[in-house]
Amino acid sequence: MTPIQMTFSTMFLLGLMGLTFHRTHLLSALLCLETLMLSLFLATSLWALQLSTINIACVPMLLLAFSACEASSGLALVVATAGTHGSDHMQNLNLLQC
Amino acid sequence: MSYLVCVLLFRLMVGSVGVASNPSPYFAAMGLVMESGVGCGVLICFGGSFLPLVFFLIYLGGMMVVFAFSAALSAEPYPYGWGNRSVKMYVAAYVLGVGCAWKVLLGKWSGFWGGILDESGELLVLRGGMMGVAAMHDVGGWMLVLGGLGLLLTLFVVLELVRGVSRGGLRTV
Numbered sequence: 122m123t124p125i126q127m128t129f130s131t132m133f134l135l136g137l138m139g140l141t142f143h144r145t146h147l148l149s150a151l152l153c154l155e156t157l158m159l160s161l162f163l164a165t166s167l168w169a170l171q172l173s174t175i176n177i178a179c180v181p182m183l184l185l186a187f188s189a190c191e192a193s194s195g196l197a198l199v200v201a202t203a204g205t206h207g208s209d210h211m212q213n214l215n216l217l218q219c
Numbered sequence: 220m221s222y223l224v225c226v227l228l229f230r231l232m233v234g235s236v237g238v239a240s241n242p243s244p245y246f247a248a249m250g251l252v253m254e255s256g257v258g259c260g261v262l263i264c265f266g267g268s269f270l271p272l273v274f275f276l277i278y279l280g281g282m283m284v285v286f287a288f289s290a291a292l293s294a295e296p297y298p299y300g301w302g303n304r305s306v307k308m309y310v311a312a313y314v315l316g317v318g319c320a321w322k323v324l325l326g327k328w329s330g331f332w333g334g335i336l337d338e339s340g341e342l343l344v345l346r347g348g349m350m351g352v353a354a355m356h357d358v359g360g361w362m363l364v365l366g367g368l369g370l371l372l373t374l375f376v377v378l379e380l381v382r383g384v385s386r387g388g389l390r391t392v
Contacts, residue, residue, distance in 0.1 A: 122324050122325060122328075123328070123330070124224075124225070124228055124325060124328060124332055125224075125228065125261070125265075125334070127320075127321065127324060127325050128228045128231055128232065129231075131232060131235070131317055131320060131321075132231060132232070132235045135235040135236060135238075135239045135313060135317070136235065136238070136239060138239060138313070139238060139239025139240070139241070142241070144241045145241065145243075145299075146243070146244050146293045147293075148244040148286075148289060148290060148292065148293045149238075149241060149242070149243075149244045149247050149293075151286070152238055152244060152247045152248060152251055152286065153238060153239055153247075155251055155282070155286070156234075156235055156238050156239065156251065156254070159251075159254060159255055159258055159278070160235075162258070162274060162278075163258050163261065163262070166262050166267060166270045166271075166274075166348075167261075167262070167265055169267075169270070169347070169348065169351055170262070170265045170266050170267050170270075170347060170348065171265060171334070171335070173347065175347050175348075175350050175351040175354070176351055176354050177351065178269075178270060178347070178348050178350070178351020178352055178354070178355075179351055179352060179354060179355035179359050179362070181270055181274075182270075182273065182352055182355060183355070183362060183366055185273070185274070185277055185278065186366045186369070186370060187366070187369060188282075189277070189281070189282060189370070189373075190369055190370060190372075190373035192282050192285075192286070193285075193373055193377050194373060194376055194377060194380070196285060196286070196289050196377075197376070197377040197380035197381050198380060199289060199292055199293075200289075200292065200380075200381050201380055201381060203292045203293075204381075208292075208293065209292055209293050
């Protein structure tokens with residue numbers, strides 16, 4: 122594997138592991154999601170640049186647009202959680218717990 | 220140039236480990252800011268000019284700013300930095316995992332670390348990344364319209380989520 126390919130693959134896996142495991146705040150889970158988006162942007166941009174397939178350069182731009190949508194929805198959820206529970210601690214989100 | 224790319228890739232890894240290891244969102248946002256700046260540096264080393272600029276403006280200048288001031292919603296009196304014991308355990312585990320993976324998969328890499336910055340050796344007006352994004356406006360026009368409609372939809376989604384007074388996501392306000 123080339124070093125750059127290894128880098129963005131490892132970044133993706135680290136972000137995924139950070140999103141999956143237990144954490145205190147909802148906002149830090151959203152930041153791990155942003156790491157995932159960053160690794161995908163790097164991967165698709167380097168695809169366009171290194172392999173000289175120029176038309177693929179649209180893909181990182183559209184990825185960025187939809188990632189902005191997702192980040193803003195996540196932040197709206199954080200605001201709603203802070204408004205309802207007073208903080209964005211994950212342990213407060215336990216309505217469905219038996 | 221190879222050394223610069225090596226250092227930037229290392230900083231990307233450090234940033235990822237720093238965000239994934241569950242510190243307080245203040246510090247995770249700082250790690251992500253550094254990571255996105257360094258990611259732009261990597262793209263520049265590989266010959267991009269427009270894509271890293273767009274990334275800097277939109278991601279770092281738009282989304283990260285919003286995340287940084289939203290970190291005030293998760294304020295706590297003693298935020299967990301990377302020196303905290305539980306965070307340090309996660310950092311150690313991730314560094315060990317990443318180190319083993321790199322040693323196994325990349326241990327025999329004796330090739331070229333750097334990127335190809337420019338192949339013509341002269342000043343160019345129309346570069347690759349810019350032409351690809353121009354193609355998005357040209358033949359990919361419908362995708363652009365779809366993206367714009369998606370962003371408009373997200374605006375209404377966000378407004379409905381944070382609306383209070385017995386509608387939307389806020390229950391007690």
